[in-house]
Amino acid sequence: MTPEQRLLLQRSWSVVEQRGDELATVFYDRLFELDPKARALFAATDMAAQRTKFIAMLGAIVRVLDDPEHLVPEAIALGRRHAGYGVRPADYETVGQALLWMFEHGLGNDFDEPVRRAWGEGYRMLDALMQRAGSG
Numbered sequence: 320m321t322p323e324q325r326l327l328l329q330r331s332w333s334v335v336e337q338r339g340d341e342l343a344t345v346f347y348d349r350l351f352e353l354d355p356k357a358r359a360l361f362a363a364t365d366m367a368a369q370r371t372k373f374i375a376m377l378g379a380i381v382r383v384l385d386d387p388e389h390l391v392p393e394a395i396a397l398g399r400r401h402a403g404y405g406v407r408p409a410d411y412e413t414v415g416q417a418l419l420w421m422f423e424h425g426l427g428n429d430f431d432e433p434v435r436r437a438w439g440e441g442y443r444m445l446d447a448l449m450q451r452a453g454s455g
Contacts, residue, residue, distance in 0.1 A: 324437035343370035398449030
């Protein structure tokens with residue numbers, strides 16, 4: 320990920336974060352639309368609290384993008400937790416699709432091709448770290 324991409328992520332995140340609960344709802348709605356079976360992973364979950372955690376987790380990751388010393392352990396811990404919840408490697412692609420959908424919805428015209436590529440690259444990096452941690 321380039322420094323320019325990190326800057327695009329951080330700038331666009333500030334817009335998304337202001338609409339946190341609304342856009343977390345967009346994310347989960349899209350996730351469950353793409354993969355109805357994923358809903359079972361959240362059957363006993365307080366979704367209002369989950370949406371808050373989701374936005375907080377994304378914000379924490381965006382804030383440490385420039386600091387691999389903190390980013391890598393954060394992603395590894397997240398991957399291990401998700402493996403414990405029953406998240407499978409195939410689920411990560413669907414999550415990535417729902418995440419990009421959320422950003423597109425939240426950013427509107429500001430979700431141009433450079434921003435889309437930056438979020439795609441950011442998610443691929445996080446995905447790789449989480450899956451490696453979840454399989455180990």
